[in-house]
Amino acid sequence: MSKKVLLNEEDIPKQWYNILPDLPKPLPPPIDPSTREPIDPRKLEAIFPKTLIQQEISQDRWIPIPEEVRDVYRIWRPTPLYRAIRLEKALKTPARIYYKYEGVSPPGSHKPNTAVAQAYFNLKEGIEVLTTETGAGQWGSALAFATNLFNMRARIYMVKISYEQKPYRKIMMETWGAEVIPSPSNRTEAGRKILERDPSNPGSLGIAISEAIEDALKHDGVKYSLGSVLNHVLIHQTVQGLEAKKQLESIDEYPDIVAGCVGGGSSFSGLFWPFYYDIVSGKALKKIRFIATEPTACPTMTKGVYTYDFGDTAKLTPLLPMYTLGSDFIPAPIHAGGLRYHGDAPTLCLLLKEGIIEPKAYDQVSVFEAATLFAKTEGIIPAPEPSHTIKFVIEEALRAREKNEEKVILFNLCGHGYFDLKAYQEFFDGGLKPYHYPEEMIKESIQKLVKEYPWIKDIPYIKS
Numbered sequence: 110m111s112k113k114v115l116l117n118e119e120d121i122p123k124q125w126y127n128i129l130p131d132l133p134k135p136l137p138p139p140i141d142p143s144t145r146e147p148i149d150p151r152k153l154e155a156i157f158p159k160t161l162i163q164q165e166i167s168q169d170r171w172i173p174i175p176e177e178v179r180d181v182y183r184i185w186r187p188t189p190l191y192r193a194i195r196l197e198k199a200l201k202t203p204a205r206i207y208y209k210y211e212g213v214s215p216p217g218s219h220k221p222n223t224a225v226a227q228a229y230f231n232l233k234e235g236i237e238v239l240t241t242e243t244g245a246g247q248w249g250s251a252l253a254f255a256t257n258l259f260n261m262r263a264r265i266y267m268v269k270i271s272y273e274q275k276p277y278r279k280i281m282m283e284t285w286g287a288e289v290i291p292s293p294s295n296r297t298e299a300g301r302k303i304l305e306r307d308p309s310n311p312g313s314l315g316i317a318i319s320e321a322i323e324d325a326l327k328h329d330g331v332k333y334s335l336g337s338v339l340n341h342v343l344i345h346q347t348v349q350g351l352e353a354k355k356q357l358e359s360i361d362e363y364p365d366i367v368a369g370c371v372g373g374g375s376s377f378s379g380l381f382w383p384f385y386y387d388i389v390s391g392k393a394l395k396k397i398r399f400i401a402t403e404p405t406a407c408p409t410m411t412k413g414v415y416t417y418d419f420g421d422t423a424k425l426t427p428l429l430p431m432y433t434l435g436s437d438f439i440p441a442p443i444h445a446g447g448l449r450y451h452g453d454a455p456t457l458c459l460l461l462k463e464g465i466i467e468p469k470a471y472d473q474v475s476v477f478e479a480a481t482l483f484a485k486t487e488g489i490i491p492a493p494e495p496s497h498t499i500k501f502v503i504e505e506a507l508r509a510r511e512k513n514e515e516k517v518i519l520f521n522l523c524g525h526g527y528f529d530l531k532a533y534q535e536f537f538d539g540g541l542k543p544y545h546y547p548e549e550m551i552k553e554s555i556q557k558l559v560k561e562y563p564w565i566k567d568i569p570y571i572k573s
């Protein structure tokens with residue numbers, strides 16, 4: 110029995126998979142709040158390069174990966190697929206657990222799979238500077254890493270609470286030459302407005318997105334880059350699932366369950382889309398369950414409302430059809446910074462609504478218990494985000510033991526936790542609280558949105 114399954118550099122995929130032509134229903138379009146109609150893609154050119162906009166709306170199932178991007182992928186791809194033999198033994202489970210480990214990338218997560226592609230396509234269109242937001246610091250590190258390799262620059266608005274909790278992430282970004290700004294900041298109108306009302310605002314991804322977009326809109330030669338949610342980002346992440354399929358095939362395995370965590374949905378989608386394709390193309394060897402995990406502190410999928418909402422706090426983005434907690438959501442300062450976003454990818458939300466994905470929410474105390482067991486058995490200290498999935502996997506493996514079932518479970522360990530040790534320390538000291546976001550606050554926030562934009566409830570595309 111092998112501990113890990115490796116591929117060669119030639120096995121790095123040559124095409125990304127795009128789920129759009131294979132969705133069970135057409136994806137409801139993003140809406141331009143100024144016209145109340147589907148957005149004209151040309152309007153997006155103010156912040157994104159043309160190639161990425163084309164990918165965003167493309168109905169092509171396969172999108173070629175440029176050689177220059179594959180060449181950078183070679184630094185860490187193909188990533189290993191591990192069998193969690195020691196965790197299985199500790200749980201005395203007949204389940205076979207596999208994890209695709211994306212923590213081997215230089216920034217330590219799956220995020221560079223898209224950062225490298227986005228930097229490359231921007232450079233091809235003459236862009237020299239990219240702005241972005243970062244929560245946990247993983248996405249910012251990935252974009253700093255990618256822009257540096259293509260001799261570009263990055264300006265990164267980092268959620269203030271993470272900026273303070275994670276000084277080493279900031280230094281990592283600076284090592285790759287990026288400028289890191291704690292958000293809310295005085296650099297932008299959006300940031301200044303928030304600081305006037307609340308000078309000690311801890312920041313949120315929604316606020317940082319507003320700042321990064323405003324920065325790109327106001328400066329020439331500068332575009333904005335998003336680390337999750339949008340179709341083109343999720344497309345770039347499918348290298349994970351395409352490799353994992355090949356790896357499992359090489360050892361005659363096929364998953365009963367594919368699981369991942371969801372902040373905006375890019376790591377999970379990157380893993381499960383290629384298996385979803387097996388189903389729609391009639392090639393699946395089993396009936397697969399797709400499980401998406403999230404924190405009870407930010408329960409977008411389990412408690413959110415399916416409606417059109419803005420992607421950011423200052424309402425600069427188009428309206429997106431998604432499960433949302435309300436775009437003015439200020440999350441509790443939990444340590445899974447990458448999962449503290451008020452909405453999710455529209456494709457993921459559609460599949461959730463259609464019952465193709467099952468959501469599960471866990472509180473951070475039970476998540477860190479699971480993460481610690483994983484670290485003690487498998488050795489790798491996981492990032493708090495995928496530890497939500499580890500919690501699910503452990504529960505499922507114990508269920509398999511009760512029922513004596515040989516389940517095959519695949520999940521993505523989409524990042525390591527070596528910059529998250531303060532969170533582990535708080536867990537060991539008993540300082541972490543099992544926070545649950547109150548449902549009244551979701552209701553309040555959505556009511557506010559509908560009051561301000563009463564026509565949102567009449568947008569035809571998501572009426573079922």
Ligand SMILES: Cc1ncc(COP(=O)(O)O)c(C=O)c1O
Pocket residue numbers: 218219244245246247248336337338370371372373374375376377446447448492494495523524525
């Ligand atoms: C390690 C890790 N996992 C998951 C996420 C969540 O994002 P997504 O759902 O797009 O994968 C993040 C976001 O920063 C992250 O850093």
